[in-house]
Amino acid sequence: MIVTILVAESSTSSKVLTLENLNPRVKSVEYAVRGEIAILADTLKNKLAQGAQLPFKEITNINIGNPQQLKQKPITFFRQVASLVENPELLSDENREKVEALYPKDTIERAKKLVASAGGSVGSYSHSMGIPYIREQVAKFIERRDGFSSDPDSIFLTAGASPAVQLVLQCMIDKPEVGVLIPIPQYPLYTASLALFNGQPVPYYLDEENAWGMNIADLKKSVDEARRNGTDVRALVIINPGNPTGQCLTEENMRDVIDFCQRERLVLCADEVYQTNIYVPEERPFHSFKKVLKSMGSSYENVELFSFHSISKGMIGECGRRGGYVECTGIDPKVIDQMYKISSISLCPNVQGQVMMELMVNPPQPGEPSYELYKNEMDDIYTSLIRRSTKLASAFNGLEGVTCNKAEGAMYLFPQIRLPAKAIEAAKAAGKQPDAFYSLEMLKETGVCVVPGSGFGQQEGTWHFRATFLPPEHTFDEFINLLENFHKKFMSTYRD
């Protein structure tokens, strides 16, 4: 009896909602990009702000592809229009002269057009798939890019590519046996979302020795093995250009992938958010899967493709605004209807993100007042990104035991670090993966924040980290110097 009473008391004083009875799918999610190391970086940043003495003067966040956090200047045209659409007063005839002293004419015209497309105010809920006019503009952009038609009613504007990916995966997974092929290393959005929606990640490995290439034989092996084990493999995720690996696929390779999807009955999910971050354009230009698929003719008409894009990457880097889209090619209209229904529960993607998507797909054209500045700003960022990626890769390759493929695309390097056995033991003793141990030490010594490779997946027994090359160019010498000193010290501490 006493026991019963005690239990009852403990039960009323404890919480209803606890870690124990939380959704196990939520608990199973791992998301390293904003994990322990990122949280420590925030803590250290606050300490520095409060005047603490640390071995470094600032935190260098090369963990996330967040260009404007690293002082990348936003593109003037985009922000001028964004500013005008917010303030109806600026578009009134009454203020015309004052406003024209601050804004080029094409920005004013564009803003008026966008406000009208939003039904007169960017403060209204839009259509749950996004403002029809903006979806039309996205479709036209895709048509210009690919040379094949695009249907605005197959395009969902979303609050970034991540919710678009989640929308697709959430619809696709109807039982725990459903599997989705994901690259290893991968952007952890995919494993996190699969964990959340109770599907199976089916890994296929990118070949580090071969510039992070993919090959069909490996894909086939992964599919066959998973299917033998009872997994209903239903889709293939490809990140092109790669995150965290930075490679660009050749058109030939893409044709093989599409053919493979048709033969194996796989929905192709093409994460193409880095499509303008292309650093060796002659050798490795970007091709969209949509274009390659359409170019393969009517015998591939039945292939199902979701293509994702974003305003967060490229030379735009408008991450905080949250804007993206998914284009559905060959998808059953009834499936699109269901996606629309699910989108409507949260009413609409934020209109400011939609507006930026329109600006991204319709930049200023030669002859327009904003063109020259726009072109210069974009070119400056682009050429600097190429220089920065080369410089950082070369610095990594200069470190003892480190090798690093060059970035053909995207915003990241993914160097491999060969750690001494003692370092691996020290990591074990600290209860950490060796690359997480290394990255934590790096942060504590240098203020440089990276993401350990174990957060993305990697071949067993290899260790990596992901680093963006986004910090301002003038800071590279200093933080590279800090990294080099740290690495030397780390290696001599743990040398076998």
Added chain:
Amino acid sequence: MIVTILVAESSTSSKVLTLENLNPRVKSVEYAVRGEIAILADTLKNKLAQGAQLPFKEITNINIGNPQQLKQKPITFFRQVASLVENPELLSDENREKVEALYPKDTIERAKKLVASAGGSVGSYSHSMGIPYIREQVAKFIERRDGFSSDPDSIFLTAGASPAVQLVLQCMIDKPEVGVLIPIPQYPLYTASLALFNGQPVPYYLDEENAWGMNIADLKKSVDEARRNGTDVRALVIINPGNPTGQCLTEENMRDVIDFCQRERLVLCADEVYQTNIYVPEERPFHSFKKVLKSMGSSYENVELFSFHSISKGMIGECGRRGGYVECTGIDPKVIDQMYKISSISLCPNVQGQVMMELMVNPPQPGEPSYELYKNEMDDIYTSLIRRSTKLASAFNGLEGVTCNKAEGAMYLFPQIRLPAKAIEAAKAAGKQPDAFYSLEMLKETGVCVVPGSGFGQQEGTWHFRATFLPPEHTFDEFINLLENFHKKFMSTYRD
């Protein structure tokens, strides 16, 4: 053999992803607010735009609480600051004079502070829970409102209240037996999200005869019955002020609810997005559940409360921007950690929504340059909403067989329509709920778009629709006149 080959062919030519193998949770979602009638309204709007002759000149969208779609002018101060934060040029010393000719000084200062709080650009990803400075401002707002402390680290900024509600429900439901008490009628976000996350809605009825009041005996009956049937009832959703029903709870009633939650071990989810839409403030002021809970003293410390708020409602109506928050009171910190992890998968809520949240909780103060205009704009919208709600309720009450409670709060009326048996038969013949049938006819005849009560739930055998009172005041006479004529015609067509 031939059959086998045919099947194989049909299987390769058919889709991998079909309605049949889609996530059954996705398929089971119902979301009437943007259902058939809303879609027809869009179609008719397009037809009108293309010059079609219809029995009305425009679509009157009183189906969604979307004030700016219905020409509500955005609050100048909010938009001025929103405009300034977008355009770094406007905040430079170089342009100071030109900018001060267009913007009051306090808007410029505020914009600078907000850009700094975003790390120098509103184009950066923020902390996944939202910008720390803005969470601090929200906490201070809550403290001023309630007189009790609030912790910024228990506040998640979100892209509107809807994703905040979904985040909480997604975490809370760990098995299909988990039940959540929801009011009937309810805002369909709740049933839709419960369907999506595979939980059980446990309905409790609001009492239409008693101004849509709730009583503890009914709640108790609902909980007991559900628990007897094996449902693990874990939470209680209250929408206060009510949507679609417009009632405001008394403090006494709220104390009883909190006491009930403690006794029954229920997490309280308080949807308080209409907290400033209060139309009989002396009789029915707004009290937050947080304040009432804290005022009940330490013996109620263990009660777990999620409180939701939004920038979409009130007199602000910045729906398209998507901004909201959830404050967690008495929630296990380990649960908050899991919510943080899930939020981080989509990186961050859009920064523009966060900025507007800061403006909402820190409006201009007496003596500041923007105060007077701000005050006048807010007062004008507020007093007009009161007049409009009264006028529309009175029009509904004047219709044969229709009764309508007045709106104590929120943005909606939820009249009951007593339909003739013939109309109910006609609806059945058309395969529709009687109120959906009535609402569709209304749309086709008048261009007025409402949401049928069956989308919100209602006592069996009663029929309602939800109508906002948000259209511009000068249009009321015309669309009320259309409604009256339609109703007369409808009733005489179907009179028994």
